[in-house]
Amino acid sequence: MGIIVAIEGADGVGKNTTSRLLCETLQAAGKTATVIGFPRYGETVAGVTIGRYLAGDMPVPVSPHAAATLYALDRFEWRDEILKAVEAHDVLIFDRYVASNMAYQGARVPAGESRALMEWILALETGQFALPVPALSIYLNTPWDLARALILQKAERSYTDKSFDAYEADVALQQRVRANYASIVEAGLLGPWRMVHASTDGTMRPPAEIVGEIISLLEAVPE
Numbered sequence: 193m194g195i196i197v198a199i200e201g202a203d204g205v206g207k208n209t210t211s212r213l214l215c216e217t218l219q220a221a222g223k224t225a226t227v228i229g230f231p232r233y234g235e236t237v238a239g240v241t242i243g244r245y246l247a248g249d250m251p252v253p254v255s256p257h258a259a260a261t262l263y264a265l266d267r268f269e270w271r272d273e274i275l276k277a278v279e280a281h282d283v284l285i286f287d288r289y290v291a292s293n294m295a296y297q298g299a300r301v302p303a304g305e306s307r308a309l310m311e312w313i314l315a316l317e318t319g320q321f322a323l324p325v326p327a328l329s330i331y332l333n334t335p336w337d338l339a340r341a342l343i344l345q346k347a348e349r350s351y352t353d354k355s356f357d358a359y360e361a362d363v364a365l366q367q368r369v370r371a372n373y374a375s376i377v378e379a380g381l382l383g384p385w386r387m388v389h390a391s392t393d394g395t396m397r398p399p400a401e402i403v404g405e406i407i408s409l410l411e412a413v414p415e
């Protein structure tokens with residue numbers, strides 16, 4: 193039985209790059225490790241639907257509660273894979289997890305309703321859907337304008353041919369997402385959190401340096 197670490201943050205902060213290099217670095221050190229990313233575009237009923245929604249290809253409006261339930265369902269459909277992966281590895285790394293749902297859907301309602309929606313999602317996913325809580329979540333942070341420039345460098349995505357998907361295109365939403373992450377970290381919702389700066393002075397830190405810091409934080413997690 194391994195430990196679960198979730199890599200979280202706004203779009204374009206380097207979650208995918210960091211998750212993959214963290215996995216490779218742990219493997220090179222003799223540990224067994226694997227990455228599971230969410231959403232599972234094309235692999236679950238919910239993942240297919242989410243891809244269409246993010247590409248702007250949905251014939252009906254998708255309310256924050258409907259979107260939250262779809263993202264939660266995507267993880268629920270993948271729950272057996274999650275449990276198998278944590279059983280078979282020393283470290284299971286999530287590239288986005290439940291906190292993404294809380295931060296993003298919580299950013300789509302008026303500020304006064306945000307905390308209640310985030311707690312509703314937390315209860316749905318960890319209660320009703322019995323998804324495991326990470327031993328550690330990492331909030332990767334960069335200034336938003338740097339993240340925006342990095343989104344433009346991303347490789348082609350399976351679900352859209354646009355440079356920015358529906359959430360990435362909305363700058364005000366991205367700012368609220370960041371504020372929500374800060375409040376999730378501060379309140380320690382969904383287990384313990386550490387913030388890691390992915391950049392210094394407006395420039396990204398080398399991925400290996402970011403991963404080194406995360407490994408030190410992981411070593412401090414109680415067995």
Ligand SMILES: Nc1ncnc2c1ncn2[C@@H]1O[C@H](COP(=O)(O)OP(=O)(O)O)[C@@H](O)[C@H]1O
Nearest residue numbers: 203204205206207208209342345346396397399
């Ligand atoms: N530490 C880093 N230094 C330089 N470029 C990076 C770094 N991390 C990510 N990138 C680049 O930024 C872009 C977005 O990174 P990605 O890992 O896909 O972000 P996310 O998963 O958070 O959206 C990619 O082109 C990636 O190669």
Ligand SMILES: Cc1cn([C@H]2C[C@H](O)[C@@H](COP(=O)(O)OP(=O)(O)O)O2)c(=O)[nH]c1=O
Nearest residue numbers: 203230231263288289292293296297349359
């Ligand atoms: C996993 C997850 C993602 N999201 C949002 C965050 C992102 O803006 C969007 C797409 O996820 P993302 O993994 O960033 O896709 P990609 O890197 O291919 O662009 O979905 C949620 O709202 N809830 C969730 O549970």
